[in-house]
Amino acid sequence: MDDEERVRRWCRRVEKRRAEAERQALIAGGLLDRGVRPCADGDDLLLPLVERVEGAEEAMFKPFPHHEDLPRHELVGGIAIMQEEDRAGAARVLASRPSLHTVLFPTSAVEGEFRTREFLVLAGEETTQTVVTEHGHHFVVDLARAYFSARLSTERQRVCDEMTEGERVVDMFAGVGPFALTLADRASLVVAADLNPAAVSLLCENIRKNQKTNVIPVLADAIHLPGVFGRTFDRVIMNLPMESVQFLGAAFALCRPGGTIHFYALVDEEGKYLDAIRAFPVAEVRERRVRSYSPAEWHAVYEIEVGG
Numbered sequence: 001m002d003d004e005e006r007v008r009r010w011c012r013r014v015e016k017r018r019a020e021a022e023r024q025a026l027i028a029g030g031l032l033d034r035g036v037r038p039c040a041d042g043d044d045l046l047l048p049l050v051e052r053v054e055g056a057e058e059a060m061f062k063p064f065p066h067h068e069d070l071p072r073h074e075l076v077g078g079i080a081i082m083q084e085e086d087r088a089g090a091a092r093v094l095a096s097r098p099s100l101h102t103v104l105f106p107t108s109a110v111e112g113e114f115r116t117r118e119f120l121v122l123a124g125e126e127t128t129q130t131v132v133t134e135h136g137h138h139f140v141v142d143l144a145r146a147y148f149s150a151r152l153s154t155e156r157q158r159v160c161d162e163m164t165e166g167e168r169v170v171d172m173f174a175g176v177g178p179f180a181l182t183l184a185d186r187a188s189l190v191v192a193a194d195l196n197p198a199a200v201s202l203l204c205e206n207i208r209k210n211q212k213t214n215v216i217p218v219l220a221d222a223i224h225l226p227g228v229f230g231r232t233f234d235r236v237i238m239n240l241p242m243e244s245v246q247f248l249g250a251a252f253a254l255c256r257p258g259g260t261i262h263f264y265a266l267v268d269e270e271g272k273y274l275d276a277i278r279a280f281p282v283a284e285v286r287e288r289r290v291r292s293y294s295p296a297e298w299h300a301v302y303e304i305e306v307g308g
């Protein structure tokens with residue numbers, strides 16, 4: 001195959017000895033572009049991505065011939081989510097990987113307080129439930145009943161890596177628990193709250209599945225958490241990107257001075273929430289792009305060190 005047949009992709013550069021673990025993590029996160037072949041560059045392997053992520057670089061890749069003509073889809077565990085209602089394409093997607101059991105098409109946007117969406121089954125088993133493996137954790141998810149996105153898997157691991165052993169963490173909008181269970185690897189205690197009973201039920205299942213004894217599931221509106229737990233946490237996770245700003249007061253009422261709040265938000269300009277954040281006692285705040293959302297918007301995280 002000559003150079004003209006190669007395609008340009010964003011990719012992640014990893015040392016060859018770490019490549020398989022990283023490849024698995026990218027698959028679990030739905031980020032690996034499986035339509036093209038990873039390629040070697042000296043001691044490194046370049047892993048092709050379905051989208052640009054922090055630290056990614058561009059390179060040219062050879063397409064896998066048999067995946068070339070598959071319709072676009074995103075993988076979440078054993079489920080493929082297609083962007084078009086194409087039953088013939090769905091059958092080919094299903095046949096392309098033995099790990100897939102279902103192909104879905106979303107019939108609504110992500111909506112409502114619970115951030116869920118409706119799906120049509122295009123091929124395979126009539127289910128919206130699957131198991132996602134991410135950095136050694138296993139999450140039972142039900143895409144129609146509770147929010148889950150694999151796209152923050154690298155971010156979850158990054159936050160875990162920056163923690164010190166024994167921290168007390170609260171995840172105010174925990175969903176089925178991907179942040180809570182990842183951070184439980186280093187925390188002494190994680191309080192994981194969600195308003196959606198189906199999410200908390202799956203969270204309980206995931207706590208058992210991952211054999212965690214330091215995660216407390218709470219079915220509650222996060223606004224009430226300070227009244228129960230007080231200002232006792234070293235780290236607060238706020239992943240409700242459209243509305244987190246309304247809960248900043250509650251987050252500051254949960255985080256001890258010197259602790260860190262991770263405030264995720266959907267933004268269309270840098271610095272969008274800095275004024276809202278600085279209305280509270282802040283020692284330092286850093287803003288970072290996590291991933292792109294649309295051509296003009298991205299998920300940002302504000303990492304806030306709480307002042308006295």
Ligand SMILES: C[S@@+](CC[C@H](N)C(=O)[O-])C[C@H]1O[C@@H](n2cnc3c(N)ncnc32)[C@H](O)[C@@H]1O
Pocket residue numbers: 113114115146147148149152172173174175176177178179193194195196199220221222223239240241
């Ligand atoms: C964007 S999802 C994030 C879930 C999870 N942190 C993750 O990364 O997959 C937001 C979650 O917040 C929950 N939620 C919405 N409003 C809430 C509130 N007032 N208090 C607690 N949870 C809430 C929703 O049910 C949903 O599961």
